[in-house]
């Protein structure tokens with residue numbers, strides 16, 4: 001048994017669907033950039049390479065994996081005789097005195113995390 005949908009009913013249903021989608025999307029957007037409390041270590045590698053200016057590896061993270069990747073990059077560069085400082089971007093590191101800067105951010109909802117975009 002089929003019931004003819006009036007124009008008014010159609011607009012109500014469409015409005016609810018569009019409104020619901022907008023609320024869901026803004027909720028996901030919030031979840032994507034929300035910062036839970038996780039450790040964001042600062043690390044120094046290759047202190048023995050005292051003659052060189054260090055490389056800065058600075059990172060943003062939400063769940064911690066980009067911090068681990070930043071540390072791995074630090075270890076790898078140190079094995080190749082670089083001095084490396086790894087710092088969370090939220091500590092707003094000054095750029096003076098580094099020979100190079102490496103930036104790391106996860107992508108959430110198609111974007112870098114806002115604190116890294118702001119830092120850039």
Ligand SMILES: Cc1cc2nc3c(=O)[nH]c(=O)nc-3n(C[C@H](O)[C@H](O)[C@H](O)COP(=O)(O)O)c2cc1C
Pocket residue numbers: 031032060061062063064065066067106107108109110111
């Ligand atoms: C809510 C959410 C949205 C995400 N959006 C994307 C995206 O648009 N593109 C992508 O490649 N990865 C996306 N990811 C995957 C994250 O970038 C990936 O898990 C990243 O390693 C997380 O880094 P973190 O542990 O340092 O926070 C998303 C993850 C989450 C939880």
